[in-house]
Amino acid sequence: MKNLLVTGGAGFIGSNFTRYMLKKYPQYTLAVYDKLTYAGNLDNLRDIAADARMTFTQGDICDADAVRATLRKYRVDTIVNFAAESHVDRSILDADAFLRTNVIGTYTLLEAAKELGLERFHQISTDEIYGWVTKPAHETDPLIPRSPYAASKASGDLMVNAYYVTHGVPTTITRGSNTIGPYQYPEKAVPLFVTNALENKPLPLYGDGKQVRDWLYVTDHCEAVDLVLHRSKPGEAYNVGGDNERENVEVVKIILDTLDKPSDLVRRVADRSGHDRRYALALEKIRALGWQPRHSFEQALTETIRWYESNAWWWQKIKSGEYREYYEMQYGERLRMSEAVAV
Ligand code: NAD
Ligand code: TYD
Numbered sequence: 001m002k003n004l005l006v007t008g009g010a011g012f013i014g015s016n017f018t019r020y021m022l023k024k025y026p027q028y029t030l031a032v033y034d035k036l037t038y039a040g041n042l043d044n045l046r047d048i049a050a051d052a053r054m055t056f057t058q059g060d061i062c063d064a065d066a067v068r069a070t071l072r073k074y075r076v077d078t079i080v081n082f083a084a085e086s087h088v089d090r091s092i093l094d095a096d097a098f099l100r101t102n103v104i105g106t107y108t109l110l111e112a113a114k115e116l117g118l119e120r121f122h123q124i125s126t127d128e129i130y131g132w133v134t135k136p137a138h139e140t141d142p143l144i145p146r147s148p149y150a151a152s153k154a155s156g157d158l159m160v161n162a163y164y165v166t167h168g169v170p171t172t173i174t175r176g177s178n179t180i181g182p183y184q185y186p187e188k189a190v191p192l193f194v195t196n197a198l199e200n201k202p203l204p205l206y207g208d209g210k211q212v213r214d215w216l217y218v219t220d221h222c223e224a225v226d227l228v229l230h231r232s233k234p235g236e237a238y239n240v241g242g243d244n245e246r247e248n249v250e251v252v253k254i255i256l257d258t259l260d261k262p263s264d265l266v267r268r269v270a271d272r273s274g275h276d277r278r279y280a281l282a283l284e285k286i287r288a289l290g291w292q293p294r295h296s297f298e299q300a301l302t303e304t305i306r307w308y309e310s311n312a313w314w315w316q317k318i319k320s321g322e323y324r325e326y327y328e329m330q331y332g333e334r335l336r337m338s339e340a341v342a343v
Contacts, residue, residue: 002025002027002028002029002077002078003028003029003031003074003075003076003077003078004021004028004029004030004031004076004077004078004079004080005031005033005070005071005074005076005078005079005080006018006021006030006031006032006033006080006082007033007034007061007079007080007081007082007083007109008034008040008061008081008082008083008084008124009030009032009033009034009045009056009082010032010034010036010040010041010042010044010045010056011034011039011040011041011044011082011083011086011185012039012044012086012179012181012183012184012185012218013082013124013176013179013218013221013222014032014034014080014082014083015044015045015183016181016182016183016218016219016221016222017080017082017222017225018030018032018045018048018054019045019047019048020219020222020223020226021222021226022048022051022053022054024226026053028053029053029054029055029074030053030054030055031054031055031057031070031073031074031076032045032054032055032056032057033057033059033061033067033070033083034056034057034058034059034083035058035059035060035061035083035101036058037085037097038185038322038323038326039086039087039185041183041185041318042056043183043314043317044183055074057070060101060105061081061083061101061105061106061108061109062100062101062104062105062108063108064108064111064112067108067109067112068112068115068116071112071116071118072116076116076118077118077119077120078118078119078120078121078122078229079109079112079113079118079120079121079122080122080124080225080229081106081109081121081122081123081124082124083101083105084101084102084105084124084153084156085097085098085101085102085149085152086149087149087185087187087188088128088147088149088150088272089187089272089330090149090187090326091147091148091149091152092147092148092272092273092274093329093330095148095149095152098148098149098152099152099155101152102149102152102153102155102156103152103155103156103159106123106155106156106159106160107159109121110159110160110163110169110171113163113169114163114167114169118169118170119170120170120171120172120229120234121160121163121169121170121171121172122171122172122173122174122225122228122229123156123157123160123171123172123173123174124174124176124225125153125156125157125173125174125175125176125237126150126153126175126176126177127175127176127177127178127214127239127241127279127280127281128145128147128149128150128153128276128279129143129145129150129153129154129157129175130142130143130144130145130175130279131143131144131145131146131150131276132146132276132277132278132279133278133279133280134278135280136280136281136282136283137239137279137280137281137282138239138282138284138285139175139237139238139239139282139285143157143158146274146276147274147276150276157173157175157237160173161173161235161237164234164235165235169234170234170235171234171235172228172229172232172234172235172236172237172238173236173237173238174224174225174228174237174238174239174240174286175237175238175239175240175281176216176221176224176240176241177213177214177215177216177239177240177241177242177279177281178190178213178214178215178216178279179215179216179217179218179221180215180216180217180218180300180301180304181217181218181219181300181303181304181307182218182304182307182311183314184218184304185318186315186318186319186323187323187326187330189248189251190215190251190255190301190304191304191308191315192204193251193252193255194255194259194304194305194308194309195308195315195319196265197255197256197259197261197265198259198308198309198312200261200265201265202265202266202267202335202338203252203255203256203265203266203267204267204269204331204334204335204338205248205249205252205266205267205268205269205341205343206248206269206270206271206272206275207268207270207271207272207275208249208268209247209248209249209252209268209341209343210247210248210249210277211247211248211275211276211277211278212245212246212247212248212277212278212279212280213245213246213248213251213278213279214241214242214243214244214245214279214280214281215242215244215246215251215297215300215301216240216241216242216244216293216300217242217293217294217295217299217300217303217304219294219295220240220242220293220294220295220300221240223291223294224238224240224286224291225240227286227289227290227291228286228289231289231290232289238285238286238289239281239282239283239285239286240281240283240286240291241280241281241283241293242293242295242297242300243283243293244293244296244297244300245278245280246297249343251301252266252343253343254298254301255301255305256343258301258302258305259305259309263342263343264340266340266341266343267335267338267339267340267341268338268339268340268341269331269334269335269337269338270334270337
C-alpha cells in the first residue's frame with residue numbers, strides 16, 4: 001500500500017496525475033491537498049470524486065500545522081508536490097504569491113517530510129529554471145532562471161537538494177517542459193489560443209512568435225513522474241520533455257487549421273518582458289530510466305484541441321469569472337494596439 005499526498009491536485013497536471021495513479025494502482029490512496037487558488041478547480045476532479053481511494057483537503061502548503069495534520073490523517077508515505085503559482089505573466093504582474101508558495105511552501109513540505117520520516121518527497125519542477133538555452137539543457141547545467149516564476153521554481157529545487165544533502169530527506173525532482181492536455185487553465189498559451197479560436201476571438205501572439213518551447217502531453221508527463229517515483233534513487237533530478245520543439249507561430253497555425261478558423265484571428269501584440277527565446281531539454285537521463293514520450297506533437301495538440309472542443313462547460317465557466325479581469329489587464333491594451341499578422 002502506498003499513500004500519496006498530491007499537493008496542487010486540483011490544478012492541471014496534479015488532477016491528471018491523480019486520475020492516472022488511481023487507474024494504474026488500485027491499492028494506492030491519493031490525498032489531494034490544494035488551496036484552491038484561482039487555478040485550482042474541483043471540476044478537474046469531478047469524474048473521479050466518487051472514488052473512495054481519493055480524498056480532498058483544502059489547505060495551503062505554507063501552513064505547517066495543516067500539512068502535518070493531513071499527512072498524519074491519511075498515513076502519507078510520499079509527497080508529490082504539484083502545488084505552485086504557475087504562470088509567468090502573473091509573476092511579472094506580482095511575484096508575491098510565487099515566493100510564498102513556490103519557495104516557502106516547498107520548504108514547509110520538506111520540513112514535514114523530514115520530521116515525519118517520509119519515504120519520498122517528489123518535486124514537480126520545470127525546464128524554465130535553466131533559462132533561455134542555445135542547446136538542450138542537461139540536469140547538471142547551471143540554473144539561470146530569468147522570470148520571477150522561474151526564479152521561484154529554481155529556488156524550490158535548490159531547497160529540495162539542500163534537504164537531501166543536509167537532512168537525508170529522500171527527494172527526487174522532475175523538470176517538465178510545456179505541458180498540454182485536458183483541464184489546463186486557459187491563461188496558458190495553448191488553452192488560451194484554442195478557446196479564443198473556438199469563440200472566434202483574437203489570438204494574442206507575443207512579439208515575433210518565433211520563441212521556441214518543447215511540448216509534452218500531460219499523460220506522458222504523469223508517466224515520467226510515476227517512473228521516477230518508483231525507479232529512481234533519492235537525490236536525483238530528471239528532465240522530462242516531449243522532444244517536440246516548435247515555434248509559437250507554428251503552434252498557432254496548427255490550432256487554426258485543426259479548428260478550420262481563419263488566420264486573421266492572429267494578432268501580434270507587445271512582447272512579454274524578459275521573454276525567453278527557447279527552452280529545450282536533453283532527455284538521455286530519463287530515457288535511460290525507461291521512459292519516452294508516447295505522443296508526437298501533432299497527436300498531443302490534436303487531442304488537446306478536441307478535448308476543449310468537447311468540454312466547453314469546463315472552460316466557459318472559468319472564462320466568465322475572475323479570468324475576465326485578468327484578461328483585460330493582460331491583453332486589453334495590448335490588443336487595442338495590436339496588428340494582424342499572417343501565419
Ligand atoms: P496549475 O496552476 O494548473 O495548478 C496549481 C495548483 O496548485 C492549483 O490547483 C492551485 O490551487 C494549487 N496551489 C497554488 N498555491 C497553493 C498553495 N499555497 N497551497 C496549496 N495549493 C496551492 O499548475 P500546473 O500547470 O498544473 O502545474 C503544476 C506543477 O507543474 C507546478 O509546480 C508547475 O510549476 C509545474 N510545471 C508546469 C508545467 C506546465 O506546462 N503547466 C510545466 C512544467 C512544470
Ligand atoms: P505559456 O503557456 O505562458 O508558457 P511559458 O511558461 O513557456 O511561457 O507560453 C508559451 C509560449 O507562448 C511563450 O513563448 C509565450 C507565448 N505566449 C503568447 O505568445 N501569447 C500568449 O497570450 C501567451 C499566454 C503566451
